[in-house]
Amino acid sequence: MLFLAIRQILSRPQQSILTLIGIVLGTAGYIVFSGIMLGFQAVITDQLVNSDGQIKISPKDELVTERTFNDVFFQGKEVRWLSPPSGRTDNSRLTNVLGWMDKLSNDHRVISYAPQLTKEVIFVNGKSTAPARFVGVDPNIQPKVTNLSDYIVEGKLADLSRGTSLAIAGEGVLNKLGAKLDDTIFVYIPGTDLIPIKIVGILSTGNRMIDEVTVYSSLSSVQSITKSSGEISQIIVKIKDIRMAKEIAEDWRYFSKDKVESWDEVNASILQVFRTQDIVRNSTTFTIILVVAFGIYNILNMVVNQKKKEVAILRSIGFDEKDTIQLFIFQGLFLGTMGAIIGIFVGILGCYYIDGIPIGDPKQNSKALMKTMMISWDVMIYVKGFSIAVLSASIASYIPARMASRLSPVDIIRGAT
Numbered sequence: 001m002l003f004l005a006i007r008q009i010l011s012r013p014q015q016s017i018l019t020l021i022g023i024v025l026g027t028a029g030y031i032v033f034s035g036i037m038l039g040f041q042a043v044i045t046d047q048l049v050n051s052d053g054q055i056k057i058s059p060k061d062e063l064v065t066e067r068t069f070n071d072v073f074f075q076g077k078e079v080r081w082l083s084p085p086s087g088r089t090d091n092s093r094l095t096n097v098l099g100w101m102d103k104l105s106n107d108h109r110v111i112s113y114a115p116q117l118t119k120e121v122i123f124v125n126g127k128s129t130a131p132a133r134f135v136g137v138d139p140n141i142q143p144k145v146t147n148l149s150d151y152i153v154e155g156k157l158a159d160l161s162r163g164t165s166l167a168i169a170g171e172g173v174l175n176k177l178g179a180k181l182d183d184t185i186f187v188y189i190p191g192t193d194l195i196p197i198k199i200v201g202i203l204s205t206g207n208r209m210i211d212e213v214t215v216y217s218s219l220s221s222v223q224s225i226t227k228s229s230g231e232i233s234q235i236i237v238k239i240k241d242i243r244m245a246k247e248i249a250e251d252w253r254y255f256s257k258d259k260v261e262s263w264d265e266v267n268a269s270i271l272q273v274f275r276t277q278d279i280v281r282n283s284t285t286f287t288i289i290l291v292v293a294f295g296i297y298n299i300l301n302m303v304v305n306q307k308k309k310e311v312a313i314l315r316s317i318g319f320d321e322k323d324t325i326q327l328f329i330f331q332g333l334f335l336g337t338m339g340a341i342i343g344i345f346v347g348i349l350g351c352y353y354i355d356g357i358p359i360g361d362p363k364q365n366s367k368a369l370m371k372t373m374m375i376s377w378d379v380m381i382y383v384k385g386f387s388i389a390v391l392s393a394s395i396a397s398y399i400p401a402r403m404a405s406r407l408s409p410v411d412i413i414r415g416a417t
Helices: 002-008 015-051 099-104 158-160 171-177 219-225 244-252 268-306 307-317 321-354 379-405 409-416
Strands: 053-057 110-125 128-137 150-154 164-170 184-188 195-203 214-218 232-241 259-262
Touching: 015 268, 015 321, 053 158, 053 244, 099 110, 110 171, 110 219, 128 171, 128 219, 158 164, 158 195, 158 214, 164 171, 171 195, 184 379, 195 214, 195 219, 214 244, 232 409, 244 259, 268 321, 268 379, 321 379
Parallel strands: 128 214, 164 195
Antiparallel strands: 053 232, 053 259, 110 128, 110 184, 110 232, 150 195, 164 214, 184 195
16 A cells, blocks of 8 residues: 555656655754744743742732721721821832741752842932942842842852852943942931941843942841841742742732732743744744645645546555545655655755854853744654644545545546547
8 A cells, every 4th residue: 555655656756756856845944933933932930930939929018098097097996088198008028038938948849949129229420420329239149049040241240249248230231330340339328327248240131221220238238237137028938939930929929918029920921922922933834734734635646536546546556535535645754754854854954054153142141141042852852743734635635535436437437428
């Protein structure tokens, strides 16, 4: 059966080669396209997951309404407001820090957690000023939870533990202040004197929204400088399975009034873009399937019409409907399998060529930036590419195969005479 199928394929070399080329290009296109899109998504997801904690616990800002003051000033009385209260409560610290730490320490789903303190201050260097976020972290614990160290282009995060009043400043903050590494700048908080801190590192994420408004220091230094002894404004958590982040965050919300958010909830808009990309990728895949399927269908349909006499001879020597269907399906499977295998190799070569193509500014030092094209080498891309080609070839072969099986040898011979 396979011998007859291959013989019929070789008997029409031009049509078979064109069909094979279509399958090869379709499979290779799917592999390259999927590799590019999934590679980009993997890089961005890695930065989203590891840059600022997989779960963040922070103070909850509540809206001020009429109910906020129920039983506070006028207990047991009906109150009618001439001008209802509005606004929101601005909480700057967690309500139950020790409770959270005890809970996180005993939760088997947690790998590590890191307390932080964020304060809005003004940095001063001579006559230059720059308002920024002053973030206190634990230099020993932070690397276990986030990849902050990857963003530091000069100095090390561990340098913050060498002493007090040391800082790692965003590149944009230093540009505003006209300062550089090892310079001493000052922190100004209304109602206090200027407090000196030394720059021991430079932060560069490639995101101006971070680099121009962020300065890191040790947690104890920020607490001391801002007169916030023992205060914690957020806890960031790293868990064992990031796919469980949303479920764990929902579970923890019942523990305290504090706000608990998972990384995918915080970055919902970006993940929506990924879902849109997946729709585009799947639509492209469907188009490739249609092109491959129509190509095989057209060729096998012409074969059925051109080889009616051969089909009649095969039917007359004992081929039944099942054998005839198998004969044409084997042709489609052979073309689909060969095209898929060759297409995978062509796709791999295309991915190797694209992987590493410069796309960013080579002068940027940040490890977090995409300086070259990133390709995903997930084996499932190649499995899906092969399966799509073979499956579409099988489905497209069945219709002309079914048509050939219904041909009657007597009718074919009568029509020929």
